[in-house]
Amino acid sequence: MKAAHFLMDESPKKKTLRQLDLMGFLEKSGYASVEELTTRFSVTSQTIRRDIADLAMQGRVRRHHGGVALTSPIDAQTYRQRRVERFTIKHRIARRVAELVPDGASVFLDAGSTCEAVAEALCERKELKVVTYSLRAAVILTDRTDFTIAVPGGFVKNVAGSVMGESMSEFIRRFRFDTAIIAVSGIDEDGAMGDDDQNEVSIVRTAIGQARSTLLATDSSKFYRTALVHLGNVTEVDDLVTDAKPEGALQHTLAASQVNLHIA
Amino acid sequence: MKAAHFLMDESPKKKTLRQLDLMGFLEKSGYASVEELTTRFSVTSQTIRRDIADLAMQGRVRRHHGGVALTSPIDAQTYRQRRVERFTIKHRIARRVAELVPDGASVFLDAGSTCEAVAEALCERKELKVVTYSLRAAVILTDRTDFTIAVPGGFVKNVAGSVMGESMSEFIRRFRFDTAIIAVSGIDEDGAMGDDDQNEVSIVRTAIGQARSTLLATDSSKFYRTALVHLGNVTEVDDLVTDAKPEGALQHTLAASQVNLHIA
């Protein structure tokens, strides 16, 4: 009973997840106040402090009165390196995605960092019509292109910079897409795709329903990760763009389906 | 006592020097606590706080309980650029505007470059509720704060990064504002304010109607310029923040009204 315990269990607990997320946030800004973090994660200051205490124990952050900072904050070099690293993976995928989108197409674009990279890559196309609920993607596209771009209205979710509101699906339903470009938080071995936010899932499902074809863009770290909310099955998508071929069960699931696999 | 000549190694302003040094230190570590800084510079915490207050006023650092952090994780280039930007007219005006907005307020924020500068300055406030149809402003605020932010849905107007749609006014009408922060393209000598886009004017008018007070932020180049679409009269606004006192007729128009004039 206990032997199996430390051999197998790799599933990240909530706490660990949040701490990981917290680190990600820190790496962007270098410093974060406890207050910011409490609202960002919707937990008590005490919980944040416990997270911080853990991370500080591991020497990964520096504690301060009122917040946390990175220990070896954004050493210009590592920072650049990280950027480059992300550039290669996410941007390789993004470029591949952009190649699959014809000029003049009407596109739905999901939120999340991968989709922001896709937005950048889409700038190379011409005369696209894009609907997205990612503010950042919208800004990237308006700044660099003259595409027709639409965003739904609502409240902005801080973590992702995505828009959330009551009538999102209604808004999306007003459009038809040649392609829905989506991203997910995890894909199970049986091909179950999932995300961490119920609302986002609902939006994406609506978009898929309005689209002639669905394109899933995700890096291989998402394989075999289970996400909170079920979004659908990977066999429903028409194209899957990723950076490495999935191994094992997932590979078979895909092979047995109609999914076009693109390795960037 | 004159004996302490070994302390006299400072030539220009001590204060300025230390602040410069402090910035240098910050750029390495991204964050520094007040305590660290007191020992590093051998001065009182109060002095450090005054330095910090100065720098924060200039928008060069973010204050936190216990210390300071850089506003943005530095990229030498952007940093230099920011530094210049900080002292432009728009940013001076923006800072003044932010001072007039109390923590916790609900505000409407117009679109345009001045309002984007205001968005940056508003990051210093706390727990604001912001409704804006400027995508860029929305992104700035979501990236740097945990405010509640809402944007209306619609198509994005490329040049300005503002959102336009049928039901904009309806969306705006769902909110009440403590302050509507607006910008205009021109102000006539008789106080007539105008903008160049019929839709934007309609949105702004609606917002003003929902606001307890209206704050006009505009640089002095807008004085005596006539814009296409009439928006209202400057006497309707409660506060006018600008960079230079208007001369001539407009000055009298303002003096005869209830407008509070703030020169940044």
Added chain:
DNA sequence: AATCATATGTTGAAAAACCGACATTTCAGC
């Protein structure tokens, strides 16, 4: 169901940091 472990929320008192007002120092210019 009972039990245990883990994660999170709550509370109240102690500690730390803040701010304003005023005192003191420094130094340039008369």
Added chain:
DNA sequence: GCTGAAATGTCGGTTTTTCAACATATGATT
């Protein structure tokens, strides 16, 4: 030397943060 402005220090009262101890929830194991 005297004076005034700028910079810094000191002091107290206030606000914010922290921490420890306890309570509650959730979930897995038996």
